[in-house]
């Protein structure tokens with residue numbers, strides 16, 4: 001009997017119980033027929049509803065029997081759940097038209113980054129592994145937000161570097177067990193370089209602009225600081241043999257709730273502790289710059305292009321940028337989910353107005369911004385998706401540099417910062433106010449929460465400038481027209497009143 005669910009193990013989704021699931025909801029492939037070619041870091045909801053689905057579709061097309069070994073960087077619980085279910089989990093596509101879970105069969109293994117370090121290193125150094133994908137969120141890269149370089153002062157990175165330095169005398173690094181993603185990848189890349197040297201691609205699927213170079217940068221920084229005698233040779237090998245294609249991933253996948261698990265389990269007839277929900281829309285654009293043989297994800301609908309930058313900027317600045325704005329405005333107004341915000345008198349207008357302002361900072365060759373904004377209004381308004389504002393509003397100090405700051409900076413040189421962008425910034429400032437319990441006012445979390453809270457202890461007039469400095473934008477902090485306009489909006493926002501902009 002499972003202590004948490006009170007059900008017997010026999011009713012758990014797994015290979016044995018699949019026959020109880022409606023045939024229309026069963027996986028498109030049998031994972032036992034797949035070859036583990038992809039190692040994925042980040043066993044969260046987004047991966048299960050996105051890359052796993054594309055990989056399964058590619059396998060089901062008959063073109064590519066690739067399976068995924070998924071790695072949980074921190075949470076050992078999810079590894080246990082994945083193993084108990086033979087890697088099977090369901091995805092429920094939520095739309096007003098109705099919903100039905102479907103079991104996905106792309107996972108062929110689940111490992112914990114630290115506890116299963118030796119097995120993971122074996123996979124990462126094996127010639128059979130050609131591709132590593134990552135959804136580890138902005139936090140997983142351990143970058144200094146203001147400069148984008150690896151944060152050598154981060155205690156977890158410093159600990160992994162000490163571990164690496166202990167092995168600098170040429171000891172076998174295969175038994176090293178770093179705890180961070182950059183540490184693990186850097187150590188295993190070095191091992192691969194020293195062994196077969198077979199090429200490999202590392203594919204970041206996180207919402208960073210230039211996510212390929214961003215990943216390459218932190219790994220180079222780690223190797224550079226490792227103290228290994230052959231660090232230069234490892235760096236040369238990486239430059240010649242490891243691809244870092246940039247990508248754009250898109251699908252709205254809210255964090256799974258207990259109710260989602262109950263709903264999926266009831267519909268399947270067996271308990272699914274790994275169920276995820278997502279919107280119908282899904283997109284994956286990848287830079288066609290792989291060094292090794294790559295999975296045939298185009299059979300699942302992925303697009304390979306020469307340059308992802310126009311798609312990446314549009315997605316980050318329009319979708320994620322307006323998402324963050326809606327989250328902070330909605331929290332001020334007492335809403336809980338994005339769909340609730342879209343139902344307010346100002347929600348849709350904010351998305352259109354924000355997009356019109358940001359359009360001037362996008363690159364040619366991407367989607368049409370007006371049509372894109374209309375699609376966002378429809379996607380965000382989907383009442384079947386319960387996407388919590390607190391989830392989107394968390395980690396603002398790591399998200400906003402690529403969602404807002406670079407665009408705002410470009411707007412100050414090419415035109416002016418628009419009213420919707422100013423309002424969004426004011427809503428973030430309002431949401432950084434410290435709560436009595438030491439957290440953030442609306443229950444969001446942020447690794448820089450302490451620095452953000454400190455900004456509120458100085459003179460009230462300088463708060464926006466201080467917060468912008470924490471975001472890595474001292475130039476915007478000096479823009480008194482901007483900070484003045486933001487501060488004029490704060491009393492209204494603190495009272496929960498959202499202005500209706502033309």
Ligand code: CS2
Pocket residue numbers: 207249250251252253319320323324391392393399
């Ligand atoms: C959201 C994203 O949580 C957030 O910050 O903006 O997760 C967003 O839902 C996805 O990027 C959509 O593709």
